[in-house]
Amino acid sequence: MAEFDVDLAAARVAEQAERAGAEASARFARSGPVVGKASTDAIEVQVAPGGLLTGVTIHRSALRHGSTVIADQILELAQRATRRAGDKMYHALSSVVDAEQLETLGYEPIPDDDPDADTYSYGR
C-alpha cells in the first residue's frame, strides 16, 4: 500500500482551499460579509454563515411576553436566519465549490416557495 504522504495531502488541500478562497473572497468583496437575518415585529436576529448569532435586538414590547416565549422566538428566528445565510453562501459559492461539499457545510439553497425564503411573500 502506498504510504499516505501527510505533507503532500495537506499542501494539496491548502492549495485547493487557497484557490477557492481567492475566488470566494473576490465574490464576498463585492457582496459584503454574508449574514442571515430574520425578524418579527419585536425581535431581530442576525447570524453568520453556519448559524452563530452575531446580533439580537429585543424591543421592550417583547419583554412582557416572558422569558420562555422570547427564548422560543429567538431560537426559531435563529434557525430561519441560519437557513437564509446558508442559502446566500450556497449561491455565492456554488460556482466555485461542489454542491455536495457546500451541503456538508450546511449551505443549502432554500426553495422560493419555502416560508423561510427571503423572497417568500405568499399570505403576508
Next chain:
Amino acid sequence: MARVDELLASASGTAHDLDNQVEATVDGRGKLLRLWLAPSAVNLGDRLGPLVVEIAQAAMREATQDGYNKVALLLGEDMTFMIEQMTGMPAPARAEDDDPGMTVEEFQRLRAERLGSAPAAPSSASAPASSEASGASEDEDAYWESFDPASLRSDR
C-alpha cells in the same frame, strides 16, 4: 475525512452567564440548538439581546474545543493540530489566556488534602502487591460472574 466531518458536526457546546440568566447550546458551526432564559432575564431590558449573543459565542468556543477533542481521539494530536492550522481556527484551549487547569503536582496535593489522614502510601507495600493484585482480580471475576444487572434497576 468523512468521519472527521461527522465528528465535527456532532460537536456541541453550552455556556451560561455568571448570573445563570441565559444558557445557550450551539453546534460545531455555531447554530443555536437550545436557548434558555431565566424569568428574571426580561429585567435586563436592552442588555438581554447582546448578552444572548455573547453567551452563544462563548458556547461556540466550547463547541469548537469539543470538536477538536473528538477529532484528536481519532487522529491524534499532530493531525488535529494540522487541521487547526488548515481551518485557521485554533482550539480555544491553546489561547494564551485560557485557564491552564491544574498541574499533576497540584492535583496530587489536593487529592492528598482531600483524603486527609487516609492511608497515603500503598507503594510502601510494593512487594506483596503482586500477589494481592492477582487475588483481587480473582475476587473481581467471582463478583462479576455472580453479578445480577437487574440489581441496578431503580424500581427495586
